[in-house]
Amino acid sequence: MGLQSSVGIKVGVSASLPATHDDTGFAALTYTNCGKLNGAPAMTGTKDVATFDDLSTGEEWKLVDILRAGNGDMSYGYDAEDTGQAALETAAESATDDGSKVALEFTLNNGDKYYRLAIITSYTPEGSVGNVLMATVGTEFYRKHIKVAA
Structure with missing residues (x-):
């Protein structure tokens, strides 16, 4: 498969x-599928x-060091009835470490999957004139991702 569209990614x-x-x-x-990504x-x-x-040779050396799992936001069209979004909101509102952690499964159009562990840091509905009400989900990833080819 060559290029593929981002349309159809599932979380x-x-x-x-x-x-x-x-x-x-x-x-x-x-x-649980998170709709309206x-x-x-x-x-x-x-x-x-x-x-x-x-200093003895005047050369710079570089070595692979620690893996940074990273962070990022997911954005959704806000849907209070979407059970996946509700699970993310519940994790964001949890006051405990265990309650804030989730496993995420990203599925691409070709069937490849990326699995990530994440701490959900926020679930924020946001609106503005002329736009659909959105929900931004803050994530802090930890540990290495796992990729499974289709």
Whole structure:
């Protein structure tokens, strides 16, 4: 498959976390679809780079360092009856670490899946004249993403 449209990306949420941090652990969960997705965050993290200046040679060295899981916002057309959005809102309102953490399943048009663990930091309905009422969901990802090819 060559290029593919972003239209059709699906996001599922699970309040349960995987027993193992691999494709089997994530696939064993039950996900609730989050409807009316308008924008998705980055589905992977980035690697930091550690640097060293070698004064004896005048060269700079670079080494792969820690993985930063990242963060980002998801945006949705606000729908109070959408059970996936309700699960995200519940996680955002939780006062506990366990209650704020969710597993997310991003499914692309070609069937590839990206699994992420996230702390839901906010669920914010926002409106303006001439626009649909939106909900922005703040996410702080942790641990490495898991990609499963279709």
